[in-house]
Amino acid sequence: MKIKVQKNERAMLFKDKAFEAILAPGGYSRSSLFGNYQFQIFDMEKALFDSPFAEYLRRHEPAVVAENFEIADVGDEEVVLRYENGSLAEILPPGTRKLFWKWGAPQQFETVKISEDYQVSSKLLTYLAQPTLRGKAVTGLQNIFPAQVPESFVGLLKVDGKLVAQLNPGKTAYWRFNRDIQLELVDTRLQSLEVSGQEILTSNKVNLRINLNAHWQYENATLAFARLAKPAEHIYRELQFALRAAVGTRSLDELLEDKQVIDRVVDQHLQDKLSGFGVRVVSVGVKDIVLPGEMKVLLAQVVEAEKAAQANVIRRREETNATHSMLNTARVMENNPIALRLKELETLEKVAERIDKISVFGGLDQVLNGLVKIGA
Template sequence: MNRYLNYLMGRKRVLVNENERVLALYKGEILGIFEPGEHLLPNRHDSLDIQRHNLNHPAVTSDYEKILFAKLPEVAEKHWMTFQTGADDVTIIERDGTVFRVLGPNQKLVVWQDSGPWAETRFDIANGSKVPAKWLLRLFREQKLDQVILLNVPNNQVGLLYIDGELVEQLQTGRHGFWRDGRSVDFKLADLQRNPIDVSGQEMLTKDRVTIRVNISADYCLIDVVKAVSTVSDFKDTIYRALQYAFRRDIGTMTLDQILEAKTSISSDTGEAIRKELAELGIEVSNIELKDVILPGEMREILNQVVAAEKEAQANVIRRREETNATRSLLNTAKVMAENPVMLRLKELEALEHIADKVQMLTVHNGTNGLMNDLVKLRAD
């Protein structure tokens, strides 16, 4: 009965739930926003149009937002809250203590008042776009990083921050965030640890025109990161070339024999020049060594023959020296025996003892006394 009566009177009963708000239009004009409850609204010729909005989706998405603020500002301000940023602003919007959205520069958000409570924190990025550490941690935990450029600097490294191509800051180990404000943000990582670098298999020509291959090694670390990164485009390539050119220059002034004899001193002298050159670029180089000198196959065979001949000559000298010493020793022994008959007798008995050790059975016919007399006779004869 009530439904029929309302129809005759051109009205419509609209029920709004607690979690809803209704935006009503009659004959194309906004009537207002209606809260929970039962409402009788005009509906002649079915000219009533209603839009239901669930407060669980707080952002206002109505096409009539601007019209409502213009025609019924009191109604709009009662039900809606507007957040808007300027060209140098970033705003964090919180709903019931939780980050709801982050607005970048020149952005706007309209939400339902009753879906709050709402709070905002505004950041002025005109003088710096770095996100404060406590907010960065919170945004990271709540996964609200759409307006943040996140940079991670690993342990034992430093990050060089470039904004619009200009170096502005050194970033230490950890997590860093910067607001997306339309500027180009980039960074380079530089390792602060001591690292090895090798120059392997470099062909070089000696003073006596022998082509050799050398292996060079060194350690480096950055003592002035900004200078090392900004002065040259690739500091590792610079170190490599410095080692290569320095050793090529010094080895070219030496013969092969000099290089093989003075391998350690080459590393010391050349290394000192390299250290001074690279220190001006903010790079410390140490442990510079000429590790290997690799000869061509035919040169290696010739060198082996030379070494073998030298060793053979040294062996002959040693043999001659020992033979001379042995002869001199025999001569001295003979002189001693000639001057001392007792010594001669002792040597004879010693010789007899050695002979007896090698004979299994020795038969003496005329006694030990006769044997000794015979020995004496033999010498006398």
């Protein structure tokens, strides 16, 4: 049997199915008289020694391993970064045992301890920022947990179900090995919460339907989620309780006379109940109050009666003022002939404005005494 090993190859030679040697580039011949020979060719462009005999060589042929392979053994509390030709090529997870050929591309290995510090270094993070733009993909990226927090948000980092850190806007990453990592994004901007269709009885048993709107935001997201499972739902419930406290202890007339009382009571209730929970209600206001149908009719009638009474008072007052004015005018004319004559002339002027032609006989006195002939 003849074997030809090229310069970019290595061959494993087996005799009677037992490992015999690793052959360097060159030509070889073996006689079948001395045994049954077999061989396997390996391309040095593929750095990994992918063979079921890897563990056999490590245990029984240490000299062969030392001469031909780079050994990558990864502990349970570490990862190994494998560089090929100076570029990151692979992330080896904990517990890995691999052999890489020495005769291909140069291999370098960097060990990273992850027992306590499981955050990916900023240097490594820059390598992984745009993996699709690299000339060669990095194997094992799925073992890194990316944590990117957008502007106006904070990130709550949970490890094995425990909140361990609050992340500011930016990008970080963490090793997934040996732990469960989760990231919850929290919007720190002003948020709107609407409580609609709340049917509440007033103290005088009038059923009102109220719609309320509140604006709130996080003051301390870490504290909020440490004390509250769902902060938004907690605020919603407190708004409901505050509405019942504001409406249920007051009559309909009180609510109609002071429409801002609900806002004040609800706001004060929330300030008291939410203190120390890491959230803050910025503003609260009633959008509308819906009355029952029959109550609307009654209120409309009450308003109509009030307006009618006001109109009647105003009409009587104007009539009284007019009568007083006429009486004062009569008193002046009674003792002043000149004023009486001026009033007569004013009356004549008003009459003249309404007709086309006047024929006068006997002078002005005749006109004023009713001897007036009006021609169309």
